[in-house]
Amino acid sequence: MRSTSSTNGKHRAARTAATLIAGALALSLTACGSGDDKSDDSNETGTETGTTVTLPKLDGKSLEVAAVWSGAEQANFKKVLAEFEKRTGAKVTFVPAQDPIINFLGSKVAGGQPPDVAMLPQPGAIKQAVDKKWAKPLGAEALKELRENYSQGWQDIGKVGGEQYGVYYKAANKSLIWYNATVFENAGATEPKTWDELLTTAQTVYDSGVTPFSVGGAEGWTLTDWFENVYLSQAGPEKYDQLAKHEIKWTDPSVKDALTTLAQVWGKKDYVAGGATGALQTDFPASVTQTFTGGDQPKAGMVYEGDFAQVNIVQAGAKVGTDAKVFPFPAVGDAAPVVSGGDAAVILKDSEAAQALATFLASPDAAVVQAKLGGYLSPNKNVPESAYPNAVQQKMAKALIAAGDDFRFDMSDQAPQAFGGTPGKGEWKALQDFLKNPKDIAGTQQKLEADAAAAYGG
Incomplete structure (x- = not known):
């Protein structure tokens, strides 16, 4: 078996701890779900705590940063890079990358032109970059910032x-379901706390004349996130860790149970906007915006995804906390799931400028710039809650930091990219096929196991 995370065992949290975290998150989101939006219109950048990190002067230096981010996410990150330029005098160019980013970087390395820094969305990708001898270790200044600002768990996965x-640099709470407040109010629907209650809420929304769920099935990663939340809650954290490392097979009965549960939504006639065909043609941004446009008759009443969906909600003209509300992913088993994801800055060309950028990204200063713009969470524990633009996101940030090391990292992101991070292949493709035919549980398991065995090397 190929190991994709040398420190994965350090992230094992007790089921009771996960329950407490999920409960605290549920309480905090409920408390701020009635429109107590403090400063949603703020678009200012800069730090609230002043300059906390010393950076070298880099006049005349230039560097490239590659990431798969697009749209508002890319635009907001460019403002962080602009702050770095302002402080150092360096010139930074953002290089748009494509999934899987390891393949993109491979072509750049082969051509002799790798970017100086890459934002890698998977621990498995970091390991691959190290195994290929592309990645360079962090220097003393970056390590100093990291140790001062991050919990041990967030250090270890890098x-x-x-x-x-x-x-x-970037974290995500991937255990959230966003909903159109007007749709829920018109339907008389309530926020569910369990999977059975979610199905009841979905039926209530359906009976009111609105399709319950929007699913961005054109991008397979959204489907892996659905699976992971169901699996973590239903099978438990120990099984989750085992499946993440391929210590148990995808033909395990626990996977069958999770797929059977998912089919209660994906296989329910008229529960998914556009049906399976429509969902498979809907990308993630559209899955969000179509939930919050169309007045009281949007294409769907709910959409599952992480805190970063806020960027797309705002683009749809909706206000977070008022038009768009959120509840934690409901408990399927004994405890509600707490799944996190994130993007890590990795140096590919070791230079003073690249090390300085990594140091800046490990500091609160960089995170505060992007936090103010919304649609972003930082695992940096020294970013003030007040940096986030609305009460909903402030509560999410508080819950993330309060969780400390008690979280489960996105399972597909821990896998080799051939299985967990490549469009049209591996887990992404298998779950897209399952969305199309949710009755084929055994066939889906067999395909998942065959692809996983090949990717993990046995």
């Missing part, structure tokens, strides 16, 4: 073989 390569 390590390979005990050495620090990644700075997890």
Whole structure:
């Protein structure tokens, strides 16, 4: 079996701890779900706490940063890079990358032109970059910032073989379901806390004349996130860790149970906007915006995805906390799931400028710039809650930091990219096929296991 995370065992949290975190998140989201939006219109950048990190003067230096981000996410990150330019005098160019980013970087390395820094969305990708001898270890200044600002768990997932390569600049709470407040009000629907209650809420929304769910099935990663939340809650954290490392097979009965549960939504006639065909043609941004446009008759009443959906909600002209509300992914088993994701800065060309950028991204200063713009969470524990633009996101940030090391990282992101991070292949493709035919549970398991065995090397 190929290991994709040398420190995965350190992230094992007790089921009771996950329950407490999920409960606290549920309480905080409920408390701020009635429109107590404090400063949603703020678009200012800069830090609230002043300059906390010392950076070298880099006049005349230039560097490239590659990431798969697009749209508002890319635009907001460019403002962070602009702040770095302002402080150092360096010139930074953003290089749009394509999934899987390891393949993109491979072509750049082969051509002799790798970017100086890459934002890698998977621990598995960090390990691959280290194994290929592309990645360079973090220097002393970056390590100092990381140790001061990050919990041990967030440091560890950026390590390979005990050495620090990644700075997890961006985090995600992937255990959320967003809903159109007007649709819920018109239907008389309530926020569910369990999977059975979610199905009841969905039927209530359906009976009111609105399709319950929007699913961005054109992008397979959204489907892996659905699966992971159901699996973590239903099978439990120990099984989750085992499946993430391929210590148990995808033909395990626990996977069958999770797919059977998913089919209660994906296989329910008229529960998914556009049906399976429509969902498979809907990308993630559209899955969000179509939930919050169309007045009281949007294409769907709910959409599952992480806190970063806020960017698309705002683009749809909706206000977070008023038009768009949110509840934690409901408990399927004993405890509600707490799944996190993130993007790590990894140095590919070791230079003073690249190390300075990694140091900046590990500091609160960089995170505050992007936090103010919305649609972003930082695992940096020294970013003030007040940096986030609305009460909903402030509560999410508080819950993320309060969780400390008690979280489960996105399972597909821990896998080799051939299985967990490649469009049209592996887990992404198998779950897209399952969305199309939710009755084929056994066939889906067999395909998942065959692809996983090949990717993990046995």
